[in-house]
Amino acid sequence: KDTGFESLLGDYCVQLGIPRSLGDPCTGRIACTIVHEGKPYGCEANALLRFYRGFIKIFPVYFSVHLFPPLFFRTSQFISHPMQSMLHILMASVRSSSFLGTYIAIIWYSICLVRTRIGYQLLGVNQTRLDNTLAPLIGSMLCGLSLLIESKHRRSEMTLYVVPRALYSFTERILSPHQKGRWWEQTSAIFAEHLVFAASVMVVVDAVYQNRHMVRPSVRGLLSWILQIQSQSGQSTPIQEEEEEDQGLTMKKK
Template structure:
């Protein structure tokens, strides 16, 4: 027992005989004991986000509140710069590698290496300020409510919700004219998942949310997302974010002239670029003559090859394209997270990284290959090509997600669902079916703020609905809330 747990006369404090869980060094603690309640040795950690809601009679002084705000801001800044800086560094390294391997001179309108580095640094700092401000604002609002309103137990159920809502507009620090629709929709999907998990465990909404427990719901979401994303890839690429469009163009493995030809055929429009398609195939050693009266696009998709042979050759090429994508995804985190065990378990760690790389590459290559296989199969079976058939043919492509391990499926499906929703509403808006409200200029900020409010509320009240890897990050930034103490005697009566 620490000296502070003894009274002035040297006798043991009577509260140590109780069965109350300890909060400091495993010792017991009783707020009804004047000695314990006044001891400096058992003050809770001020880095904890919601200890005020747990210990309603313990108050922080101003210096501790300020320290908590500064610590959360710095940690948020480090997370933002770490994530965005890592992505920017990888992009710059890839850029240098391409420049060295290419004998072509700099293209008009392309960025120089120094400009790319400068842009990467600016983006890194912006995202650091964004997440740092978000964390600092959240903690500041949380502390302000506790100081102004008091009765921390009564405000605990809505304080994190309100603080998350107020902190959401920090997204504007990434650039006042830069919209982040994809990020906002993705965070909204994450919030919806957390809310559904809370609903499943709720007695009131458990029966309503029961369908959400479907074991293969992630595959169904992926199929829905694939139908929209791949249809947009073929028919309306401008509805996709530029970075995602580049990713699809690379792994889709088809020249833009081929995609335009399929679009013309599906839209029942006259062909505008058959000669460009023939020229493309001639550049790769295939001499073909396309029929302007064709009913199905197979000859455009795979030239002189059969559908079966094209599927096999395309799969091998797609796998080689996918490997460079997943090598850094698996090996770099393994080197960082397990750096201390590399000398002891290097074969196990590297083996898991290589297996994960091979597995995810198999998923991506199968996904891309099946998109063209299902398209050819359906078009040949029905001997026609139109827009509804494109959407139907790309739906089962999402089944390729079953190759991935279970823990990654929901992450990938939610990411693709966010992209699909953005593409769908962009297409509907451009077609005139949806008119965005003139008053709401930054809908992405509103959606992001509402989503972060839900997420932070779940973090404060329903921690068990989070996966451990996300919970660890939030705990590191905001602090680990201690378990709720037993009710006060006044509350029991």
């Protein structure tokens, strides 16, 4: 069946330095070599390469994310125990980078595993169904297992990001058949998004004022610094109080 994508995939194969014929859908199946960007040594090697690339690329970002909170909001503790603090930051950065690298590797290898190793070679499932539905679906489901690498409190943060995106995707799928390009549709969507965001921020800020221990230290410290929230004694901010608590725990350990 001529899908009309022969020229697109053929040109892509030429860019990768592999035979143009491998990109012709009329042959019945697109080889995994194209999915691997022309890299040799099979699906397993491609998954390891994807993990390495993701880890190296994201490590500086996660290192900054884990470094800035103690550097700016728990300065006294960072200065008093520099080696211990840096070791903790490095371990947390490696852990978070491994999470993202594993996420990327799982989804790539799962797609290859379903569309080639299991679906095509073992079970003989129709290749079109594998490429259009089963491989992306199973890959997207399994890649979430990488979240187990992260610490428990980071998992909850990921949930707070994923749930709104899932709600957005679900709402878009439900409402898209009823959209007719009317002028107020986009305005209503933007207003609803702003309303939900404002309500969410209101809950977090209220928690910082009423019961700050309900909020994670990093978020609590950042909001306290921005809003200049004073503690009940009126002499220090929650950031300073947190530093004093950390110092107290350190003294007790000594």
